[in-house]
Amino acid sequence: MAKRRIERMEENHAKLIAAARKAFAEKGYSAASMDELTADVGLTRGALYHNFGDKRGLLAAVVHQIDAEMASRAQQIGGQAGDDWEGLLAEGAAYIEMALDPEVQRIVLLDGPAVLGDPSQWPSQNSCLQATKATVERLIAQGVLRPVDTEAAARLLNGAALNAALWIAASKDPKKVLPKAVEAFRCLASGLLAKPV
Secondary structure, eight states, rough: OOOHHHHHHHHHHHHHHHHHHHHHHOOOTTTOHHHHHHTTTOOOOOHHHHHSSSSHHHHHHHHHHHHHHHHHHHHHHHSSSHHHHHHHHHHHHHHHHHHGSSHIIIIIIIIHHHHOOOGGGSSSHHHHHHHHHHHHHHHHHHTBBBBHHHHHHHHHHHHHHHHHHHHHHSSSSSHHHHHHHHHHHHHHHHTBBBSSO
């Protein structure tokens, strides 16, 4: 009996996140109706409050899910590069490019910071930071990067990619801004090289 209850709770949790993700992407956070959202999946507002506390908590869960997907996709792209250095550049560029995705743009890069505050403080960003820090440590050990503080370098690289994505999302012509942002990210990252290119 308890197992079935847990399964039902997990199912409701997933339904609410999926419905919120759709509503936030289509209408934006402020215009999304919690009554419509819960009714669409056959649940009550009580289920929403039980699972997420409030609408803001639901947005945080949706942002966390999308941000985790973005990080995974960027890491996968980085992993396909020839080496750690090219992987680091590819990962950063991939993250920046995801700012063109309408769902990412609206939920993670526009509504997320407006409602949830500084993205660098989000729990999902910490896992990205740790992955970047590990790559920087490997690159320093390989002699590819200068022996700088790994956390500082990882924070600056992640911050540059995040701010580039935020810039793209807020711009009037995101596709025009993208190549400028990627080029600048690559130039900034190259400043860490032990032997400049």
